[in-house]
Amino acid sequence: MQGFAAQSGSIISPQVTEAAAIYMKILFIHQNFPGQYKHLAPLLARQGHQCVALTLRVKEATTWQGVRVLPYALPERDGQKLHPWLVDLDTKVTRGGACYRAASRIRDAGFEPDLILAHPGWGESMFLRDVWPKARMGLYCELYHHAGFPHLNFDPEFASKSPEVEPLRIRMKNLNNHLHFEFAHAGISPTAFQADTFPAPFRKRITLSHDGINTVQACPAPDVRLTIEGQCDVTRKDEVITFVNRNLEPYRGYHIFMRALPRLLRERPNATVLIVGGDEVSYGARAPKGKTWKQIFIDEVRDQISDADWERVRFLGRIPYDQFLRLLQVSRVHVYLTYPFVLSWSLLEAMSCGAAIVAGDTEPVREVIRDDETGRLVDFFDGDALVDQVCDLLDDPGARKRMGETARKMIRAKYDLQTICLPRQIDWVKDVMDQPL
Template sequence: MNILFIHQNFPGQFKHLAPALARAGHRCVALTLRVKEATKWQGVTVLPYKISRNTTPRLHPWLVDLDTKVVRGEACFRAARALREKGFTPDIIVAHPGWGESMFLRDVWPKARIGLYYELYHRSTWPHMHFDPEFDRHPDKEAEALRIRMKNLNNLIHLPVGDMGLSPTEFQANTFPQAFRDRISVIHDGIDTDLVVPDADVRFEIEGIPALTRADEVVTFVNRNLEPYRGYHVFMRSLPRLLAERPNARVLIVGGDEVSYGARAPKGQTWKQIFIDEVRGQIPDEDWARVHFLGRIPYDRFLRLLQVSSVHVYLTYPFVLSWSLFEAMSAGAAIVASDTAPLQEAIEPGRTGVLVDFFDREALVDEVCALLDDPDRRAALGAAARAFVREHYDLRTVCLPRQMDWIDRLAACSPGRVGD
């Protein structure tokens, strides 16, 4: 079959599926903004396209999100049409619609079967909105709810585009209205549990201190970017007490200074520095020297960080669940996580990890300290967490076979079955 992948940051969530289909003998092509020139990646022909139009100035603010997506959708439409004119006709299109690129693909190839990666439907009710009162400062909350609902215009435009859908977790799939949910299969992207393994002999190097090992007390916290959506503010506010009670602990924090989700920090500032400044005066210099901001790190170093972790803290609003949680579990880390809906799929309290109220930093410190004092319990939680990931999220034995079956079902369905 001819299979076309659409993802602005290809391979993204398709990093395992696309090469597997290429290995199976299918002709796989990807359109993406990520590359500047045509290239080959693991059997996939990766083609660039460009955005040639700016967003519209002085637009109604509720339409800005849709405008950016239409701009990308048009650019991808023109690239797809050029591909069609060169003779390429996909039997299947697999696309992430989140940035709008796949909006007009049905117009280019009406007979293609189209599968969409449904990441999130924006809900304007609690807890999807108004979850964190500290940052819920909109002067007109009713109007803000309308703006959030308008963000779903992109999802709704895609309703007649997709024949089948894919979501990585039940929480994410269940944010969608029933018309979407009926066609969504819940299949995670997959964790390579043969690669992400515990390592009793791991050493983690940090300049200026002796290499950390499993004999050390190491508390880890990982975000793509350090921001409130992922509980960075709660974790930072827990540090004064945590460092005081654990004089030998090292705290390793991974994440960038930008914003992946939610509101940006006040102009000229970063969330990272805002909360450093808030807590720094409460922490003596000798304790602060045990806090290490590592920024973004290469994947092999990231794995060693998870392997050396005594306790891994993962916090999130009710939102998309991070791969890093499952990777930490696969590495056998003892998890302390927020008791928010996405986590309730992954963490069975007392067996595969510990859940605490997102806002209760005292409970967070209590649980981290209790685990640091109990190596046998840490080991039991870590082993159960790894077993859980291997049973439900393993790439080779669970997720990739289910993804390949999803592709087979997509190939067998009737194209364009939802509306015109």
């Protein structure tokens, strides 16, 4: 698996020098480790703690930045008939059971963690305190699902086909959260919007700390050049408009951006539009069978765009992180749209790079974008307002510079990885360990 380098060592412990002090034994649980523990886990390992991770991401035991990374596998199962509302819970219990069996094996091999740090979203950590009842547990609290507006049916175009029963399904979806609340000691959440979705009794146990933005790496670069063979070769002298999703889908406003694209291209005849994102689905409903959201909305607008204008649109797919940062650094205006949902790291990274932002006015976005200070806000559904604001900023270098500088200053003050977020996360780890069993 890319990003993990196999090293020697026992099945549980990476090789350490005799001088290294092991203060705590820490188990990380994340389906796609390191995920949100990308910075925290290596730091704890460097501090001398014995760090182990269980994940589906690797097939063989390996060591990554001082963390022993162990695989677990899902069992083969015969198909079974389930009530549709139970499919989500069934998947999570399956993963929880598989992780429980893997945890039992490493317990029997002698590993007794003092602390379990888990992203519970896939159910993996559901039974781990049955294996280690004396371990403290801290949860990464990404989201608690709400059945009311705007969490549900925010976008009328993709509203539930059964609005009277959809709240019931959503309530069942939270069973995994509630099963964790009973035995977890504390939680951590990257934004207030996400933390505030959780019920009050558990919300009181959640610390706010973003995963952190490396503002040294994600920084303005006046002389940057982004070259992707066969796709683009642009610098800060070019009029570049950027749009980024992990996957191009409605939850992140891809349809809104695409519908605004014909007019945007007509208004800006010298602009190059760079679109980053995959063809899969991260959130929300899948596209109709045999189709992708990317192609659906290309097909919807393509006949409104001349061939010459279409040549200025580049779909880059998923690109390496160094190219991604250069894309943000070269961007003259960066567009960000999202339903009321988890805030994307890419927005904060764009702000850290000093990009001028035009963003959809939803609650999680308002946490970091103050209108005309750190960016411009427009109604999520208003494509014409989006084009107006992008064009206004493209014609106003002073406003772009002012807002880009203010945005970067805010990210450095509140979301900087080394000076703000990692110290806060370490304090949180200590706080979890101070909780009574």
